[in-house]
Amino acid sequence: MRYLFPSDYMADPSAHVFGDRLYIYPSHDWESGIPENDNGDHFNMRDYHVLCMDDPDAPEAKDLGKILDVDDILWAGRQLWDSDVVEQGGRYYLIFSLKDKTDTFHLGVAVADRPEGPFTPMPDPIRGSYSIDPCVFKDDDGKIYVYFGGLWGGQLQRYRDNRALESAYLPEGDEPALPARVARMTDDVMQFVEEPRPVVIVDDEGRPLRANDPHRFFEASWMHKYNGTYYFSYSTGDSHLLCYATADNPYGPFRFRGELLQPVVGWTTHHSIVQWRGRWFLFHHDSAPSGGRTWLRSVKVAELQYNADGTLQLK
Numbered sequence: 001m002r003y004l005f006p007s008d009y010m011a012d013p014s015a016h017v018f019g020d021r022l023y024i025y026p027s028h029d030w031e032s033g034i035p036e037n038d039n040g041d042h043f044n045m046r047d048y049h050v051l052c053m054d055d056p057d058a059p060e061a062k063d064l065g066k067i068l069d070v071d072d073i074l075w076a077g078r079q080l081w082d083s084d085v086v087e088q089g090g091r092y093y094l095i096f097s098l099k100d101k102t103d104t105f106h107l108g109v110a111v112a113d114r115p116e117g118p119f120t121p122m123p124d125p126i127r128g129s130y131s132i133d134p135c136v137f138k139d140d141d142g143k144i145y146v147y148f149g150g151l152w153g154g155q156l157q158r159y160r161d162n163r164a165l166e167s168a169y170l171p172e173g174d175e176p177a178l179p180a181r182v183a184r185m186t187d188d189v190m191q192f193v194e195e196p197r198p199v200v201i202v203d204d205e206g207r208p209l210r211a212n213d214p215h216r217f218f219e220a221s222w223m224h225k226y227n228g229t230y231y232f233s234y235s236t237g238d239s240h241l242l243c244y245a246t247a248d249n250p251y252g253p254f255r256f257r258g259e260l261l262q263p264v265v266g267w268t269t270h271h272s273i274v275q276w277r278g279r280w281f282l283f284h285h286d287s288a289p290s291g292g293r294t295w296l297r298s299v300k301v302a303e304l305q306y307n308a309d310g311t312l313q314l315k
């Protein structure tokens with residue numbers, strides 16, 4: 001594993017290959033001066049940059065500069081959290097998490113003609129969107145799906161059946177865990193085609209993971225496909241793992257398959273998985289270079305390998 005961009009603090013790396021180049025879309029961590037709390041007030045992201053690599057073994061990624069600023073987004077309140085990018089029809093769509101002026105998270109869209117931006121934001125969030133951490137996945141048939149959601153500061157506990165609750169409800173103990181959400185996107189990547197559906201993760205007996213399971217979903221959804229199987233990977237938040245689960249379709253249910261990464265330095269763990277030049281890579285972050293400050297994270301990369309039974313592990 002190695003750090004890819006030591007000269008600034010960046011996190012939540014979403015990596016994609018466009019052309020023959022690898023682009024990394026991270027969150028950009030800034031010092032906030034606010035003590036760490038479960039609401040995530042210590043995070044202070046005000047813009048996005050894009051990093052790129054032309055060689056998988058290059059010692060560092062290159063910063064191509066700022067691609068979007070929070071001040072350019074009409075509906076913005078604060079905090080640009082995790083984002084992701086998909087190509088459609090030769091244009092590039094950045095889907096991002098942002099709090100509106102009432103401090104409520106939604107997902108927004110910004111568009112560019114090139115992967116390196118600049119991205120122009122739409123004037124309103126995606127209708128019916130909520131919570132954080134979008135992962136945009138384009139399937140082999142061209143359909144585009146967005147996976148999203150995050151607990152605690154990510155506000156997922158404020159919603160049930162896609163409606164805001166009067167009081168947030170976080171399941172406990174043996175209750176089924178709160179699932180991530182997935183919705184197909186319109187072909188112009190501007191809106192959901194459908195009501196978001198739950199991304200249910202089940203154990204080997206087909207029973208949904210429970211709220212007290214250290215492997216249950218917390219945030220940081222990622223989707224990739226390998227040999228026709230859909231791999232949904234995610235962070236377990238307060239148990240600090242990256243885990244994955246598989247299905248034969250993009251909606252699931254997904255069968256829990258295992259842990260991908262043990263806890264790193266810092267509270268959060270977050271990642272993306274991408275194939276590049278015949279090799280598979282895990283992009284993630286930790287807070288070691290900042291001395292463990294959760295809100296100041298650094299992007300890393302590690303190589304992955306598949307086993308004959310379809311299980312996935314660090315190489």
Ligand code: FUB
Pocket residue numbers: 011012027043081082097132133150219220268269270
């Ligand atoms: O970067 C802010 C938040 O921290 C992300 O949205 C979460 O996934 C966690 O990494």
